[in-house]
Amino acid sequence: MAEIIVVTSGKGGVGKTTSSASFAAGLALRGHKTAVIDFDVGLRNLDLVLGCERRVVYDLVNVIQDEAKLHQALIRDKRLENLYILPASQTRDKDALTAEGVERVLNELKEEFDYIVCDSPAGIERGAFLALYHADQAVVVVNPEVSSVRDSDRILGILASKSKRAEENAEPVKEHLLLTRYSPEKVEKGDMLSVDDVLEILGIPLLGVIPESEAVLQSSNAGVPVILQEGSHAAEAYKDAVARYLGEEREMRFLQPEKKGLFKRLLGG
Amino acid sequence: MSRPECGCRLKAARFSLPVLHFDRMDPQATTGFIREQMERARALLEDASILLAPAACLSKAMPDEIQVLIQACREERLYPVGLAQGEAAEHWQANSPLRIFHTGNMATLEESTPTVHIQNRCLQQMVRSGQQAMAAEGSLTVLANVSATAEVLARDDIHIYGTLKGKALAGIQGNAQARIICQRFEAELVAIAGHYQLFDEPDPAWFGKPVCISLQDDQLVLQVFDRH
Helix, strand or coil: CCEEEEEECCCCCCCHHHHHHHHHHHHHHCCCCEEEEECCCCCCCHHHHCCCHHHCCCCHHHHHCCCCCHHHHCEECCCCCCEEEECCCCCCCHHHCCHHHHHHHHHHHHCCCCEEEEECCCCCCHHHHHHHHCCCEEEEEECCCHHHHHHHHHHHHHHHHHCHHHHCCCCCCEEEEEEEEECHHHHHHCCCCCHHHHHHHHCCCEEEEEECCHHHHHHHHHCCCHHHCCCCHHHHHHHHHHHHHCCCCCCCCCCCCCCCCHHHHHCCC | CEEHHHCEECCCCCCCCCEEEECCCCHHHHHHHHHHHHHHCHHHHCCEEEEEEECHHHCCCCHHHHHHHHHHHHHCCEEEEEEECCCCHHHHHHCCCCEEECCCCHHHHHHHCCCCCCCCEEECCCECCCCEEEECCCCEEECCCECCCCEEEECCCEEEEEEECCEEEECCCCCCCCCEEEEEECCCEEEECCEEEECCCCCCCCCCEEEEEEEECCEEEEEECCCC
């Protein structure tokens, strides 16, 4: 049975799209057939982060409005055979999404895929609501910063009260915390909330901590999900998070400031 | 107010009286209405004392008109003993032997009514930012945290077995005996029976401590449970 995962945060700019791309790519890397949907109608970005922006012909809104078939709109990733992207429309706005249309698309995807990752837009308006409504599991992307934590708390409240599972009194949506842009150096100096601070406020299980990394920006600009940047800490952290999601036990890494060796110090690194 | 030596005592008491509302000076119509009601509930109404509640538009009724109306009621075996509060009541009091009955406000009435349905609520999950949890009919217990900007409200007490970071309003219908008790107090605001206090400057004397808040002489009192 396919599982629907919403990647959400409330606040914008915390790394939802980056995390959706890497998380979906990570699931595909592990051999699961995965579709990732961009719900940010009007401000589509996921296609850029995954490097398929020049291959978009039809989009989510076209499928919802019966102007295209689902498999015409799905774009198969060139690097990962198990990864498919359903892009958002750039010329429409979020009102073009309908609850019935989204449900129909998700049901159709469920027949073919193992995991469906929904990249939610920021905010708590229609687009964000439709992205989380059908979710079985939620990955809440949070930056170690008070306004991001507050907004995520709000989103968790909405998941618990307005999702389909909440409405039907089914088992609640399973929540996971993904802490991104984490800088152990800043935490040590007291300039950033620590993992424990965030966990104390949100009270949901920790899926992973992604360290602040140059690689994230570079790979976004290059159209490669950061999880495919071999050797980067961010890629390793995303792989850990995916493994934990799939039930593996992995120790949390990159939580301590990097110890600079003698060479680095001499070279002023 | 009691003076046993003279055998007299003065005590407040409540009575329930039927109130006759009317909006025109028409003794015939009024007696017709009274007869109709008598037919339905003679046991309840015959020889009963009643209050008159003239509508606001009758604030210029002539004294003899008023007298005729009172007499008409008496003839139907209903005895006006006073006036219900209202816009025309002052004028009627000045022009008739009837006095205004002060009924008191509804809030005190409700308070004195014994509550039959106490419905306490217990929440297992966190009350998150932007959420509101209410126990309109009793006390509220939260077994988790109440996030910043979240609100918990209860007619009676509020117990929080986690951290209270948001707002807690107890005694929302005026119960001054209500209390707010929490395991870790980091609240933004608390209120009991409408008396509220903001906590915009965290003070180490109470911040993060187990606390009980009550209302004493219209003042919120914050009691910290020290763990010695």
